[in-house]
Each structure stands twice: as structure tokens, then as C-alpha cells.
Amino acid sequence: MSKIWKAYLRLLEKHPAKTQIIQTGILMSTGDIISQVGVEKRPVKEIDWKRNGKFSAFGFFLAGPAVRAWYNALDKIIGPLAKRAALKKMAADQLFFAPSFLTIFVSYMALTQGGGKQEIIQKLKKEYLQILTTNYKIWPAVQMVNFYFVPLQLRILVVQVISLFWNTYLAFVSNKE
Structure with missing residues (x-):
């Protein structure tokens, strides 16, 4: 195991919530940068840092805490590792969490792009x-x-x-003109 991995595991053990929330914000920010530079072909000098800040704020203040709480709840309600438990957790995740979480994400992006109720509905x-x-x-x-x-x-x-790629996709779709 590398020193970095061991350090990460120690940090995760000592400060699980902070570590998971911070990594979510950082990786959402990274996904947006990849979208801007790699997909949208913006020069690095023209990265929209305001947009990136909104995207990373979603990770720090919404996605990170929500996903952490969701996974903890699933483990308490359904139980730990097992074939049947994994299937139940995946079904709950995709039937309940994903649709509501994506609604919040799209609405958040509309709001942070200056929209109101009508713009949220349109988006x-x-x-x-x-x-x-x-x-x-x-x-x-x-x-x-x-x-x-x-x-x-x-x-x-x-x-x-996996979300590094997913966030790149979300950043691209949510910022298309």
C-alpha cells in the first residue's frame, strides 16, 4: 500500500465525515474542470471559476453530506454486505435517492445560474x-x-x-446553452 493510501485511510478513520465531504467537493470541482477543458474545449486560462465554485459547493454542502447520510441509513435499515442486501440497497438507491437527488441537482444548477421558479421548471x-x-x-x-x-x-x-466521469457529464449537460 502506498503512503498516500495509508494516510487517506488514517484520515478516513479519524475524520470520516469531513474526509468524505471534502473529497466529494474536490471531485465535483475536478469533474467540472474536466468538462470545461476536456469536453467543452475551453483553454485553461478561460475556466469559469464561478461556475466551478457553484459545482464544488454542491459537492461540499449538498452531495457529500447527503450521500454519506444515505449510505449510513441504508446500512442501518437494510444491513451490511450480502447479496440480497446489495440488491435491496441498489434498488432503494435507484428508486428513491437518484431521482430525488437529481431533481435537487438540476434545480440547484438553475438557481445558481440566476433562475427562478420558471427557469427551474424549464431546466x-x-x-x-x-x-x-x-x-x-x-x-x-x-x-x-x-x-x-x-x-x-x-x-x-x-x-x-466513478463520479469524476459522471460529474463531467453533469457539468456539461447542466451548462449547455
């Missing part, structure tokens, strides 16, 4: 179904592996590694 009509459909193509398989094989304290990290 939901325009983007929500596309994002949710794409979610269902990726996340059920990821979550089955995550819930079946990964211990609770590392689940957010697994999700955030």
Missing part, C-alpha cells in the same frame, strides 16, 4: 429525463458492486471515483 423539463436515463445506464451496476464488495467507509470514495 427540469429540458435536462432531468436525459440525466436520469443516463444515470440508469451507469449507476445500478456500479452500486451493485459497491454495495456487495465495498465496506461502508470506502463506498463514497468508490462512487466519487
Whole structure:
């Protein structure tokens, strides 16, 4: 094991909530930067830092705490690692958490882009179904592996590694003109 990995595990053990929330914000920010530079082909000098700040704030203040609380609740309600438990957790995640979380994400993006109630409704009509459909193509398989094989304290990290690509996609879709 590398020194960095060991240091991360010590930090995770000592400060689990802070570590998971901070990594979520950092990786959401990174996903937006990848979207701006890699997908939208902006020069690095033209990165929209205000947009990036909004995206990372969502990770720090909404996504990080929400996902952490959700995973802890799933483990308490459904139980730890097991085939049947993993299937139940994935189903609950995709039937309840994903649709509501994505509604909050799209609404947040509309609000932070200066929109009001009408703009939120328009953005939901325009983007929500596309994002949710794409979610269902990726996340059920990821979550089955995550819930079946990964211990609770590392689940957010697994999700955030995959989310690096997912956040790049979300940043692109939510900021299309």
C-alpha cells in the first residue's frame, strides 16, 4: 500500500465525515474542470471559476453530506454486505435517492445560474429525463458492486471515483446553452 493510501485511510478513520465531504467537493470541482477543458474545449486560462465554485459547493454542502447520510441509513435499515442486501440497497438507491437527488441537482444548477421558479421548471423539463436515463445506464451496476464488495467507509470514495466521469457529464449537460 502506498503512503498516500495509508494516510487517506488514517484520515478516513479519524475524520470520516469531513474526509468524505471534502473529497466529494474536490471531485465535483475536478469533474467540472474536466468538462470545461476536456469536453467543452475551453483553454485553461478561460475556466469559469464561478461556475466551478457553484459545482464544488454542491459537492461540499449538498452531495457529500447527503450521500454519506444515505449510505449510513441504508446500512442501518437494510444491513451490511450480502447479496440480497446489495440488491435491496441498489434498488432503494435507484428508486428513491437518484431521482430525488437529481431533481435537487438540476434545480440547484438553475438557481445558481440566476433562475427562478420558471427557469427551474424549464431546466427540469429540458435536462432531468436525459440525466436520469443516463444515470440508469451507469449507476445500478456500479452500486451493485459497491454495495456487495465495498465496506461502508470506502463506498463514497468508490462512487466519487466513478463520479469524476459522471460529474463531467453533469457539468456539461447542466451548462449547455
